[in-house]
Amino acid sequence: MHVVPDPITHPHPESLPAAWAAVIPELQPLYNSISASLEMEADIRPRRGLWFEALRQVSPSTVRVVLLGQDPYHGEDHGIQQAHGLSFSVPDGVRPPPSLRNMLKEMQSDLGQTLESGNLMPWAEQGILLLNASLTTRGGEAGAHSKLWQAFTHALITYLGQRDTPLVFILWGSHAQQFRTLIAAHHPVISSVHPSPLSAHRGFFGSQPYSKVNAALRTLGLAEIHWGN
Template identity: 40%
Template sequence: MADAPRSHPSADRRHLLDDVAPDWAEALAPVAETIDRLDAELLADAAPGSVLPARDDVLRVFRDPLAAVKVLVVGQDPYPTPGHPMGLSFSVQPHVRPLPRSLANIVTELRDDVGVPAPANGDLSAWSAQGVMLCNRVLTVAAGEAGSHRRAGWEQVTDRAIEALVERGGPLVAVLWGRDAATLRPALRDVPVVESAHPSPLSARRGFFGSKPFSRVNELLVAQGAQPVDWSLPSSEDALF
């Protein structure tokens, strides 16, 4: 007997999973009830702007097909500053100035590693089209309260996403920056890993700068018979950083 379709919470409120890629919707089906619970508990009655990112962007990282992912970059949780997060780890809305320090350090290492010019803004979504999945472990945060939704249940969702990628197999490379991300290494099994200190200002000079994550990822992809990532981002003469 076929499973009954999930009922919509209201006529004008779509389920979060309705807008993800079909293969991600299938892969995340085992945690669909968890997603619905978190939507109801964290988002349904939240005042506008009190939970970040905007509801439409909470599962943005799953809009591109699971089948297309070849690099997984693991973040912690969204930036807690209103107007900054966009549903992709480390990335910010194009208007954000100045860049968060972690992202500014990523841009510096990107330039030093593979020679990418300074981008016009901090929007990393161009990498998604290259098969780079920028996935936070926790997908929402209360505005102004970093880490406030950890252990609310999002980890079950992103653990399932990582499990689905491992089940799918390569080509795949995981990028683990910092101690929190490093705890995922056992779950990745034989997936090649690029690991270093976190790009935050507290730790970037203790192993992130000079770690060459972008060129190392491409070497590991080529070794698996895949095309390397074009890490370039839209740039302009008036780039502000």
């Protein structure tokens, strides 16, 4: 006899932020499908309640910069999950992974500034949408849910890339740069190779992305980002 497993009960259900659902109506049905597909998954990174942290921190009306990552961190450090819903960022108390270390190294070189933590929440608070192309993955497995989120991310980047109000896009690496065709010409795009140790020495170091973003914001008549502490 086939036994249907009991559904996993989740103490922290995830819901799409209303402000984003309002401006991009197709996100909700797309997310309903994703949520159903993930219902039986036990170990999802980041944990439920943090999937839409980037969208909660930055509303459609306050986004000034989009920093597009690929996939959430799937590991842990000192027993703390690395992923917390913001691309490239880690929670306080978690050591920066290699790509983030290289980002902070380039920030020191570019601006002479540092961050005390790998937690990039101060960037989000200034209107930087720290968005991963895939908003979840399975614990210990990179890219596990990337196909699930493709249409969702496409709709999100299409809305941002085609809106009239200019914003600055940061596209590091070939995966992020695949979205460039969705971005209209009036939005400045800062691009280079990825800060990963595999590619950082081939053009990320010395690319000065932080000062370039601030220069682009100034040209648009927008306030600069305070990148460091």
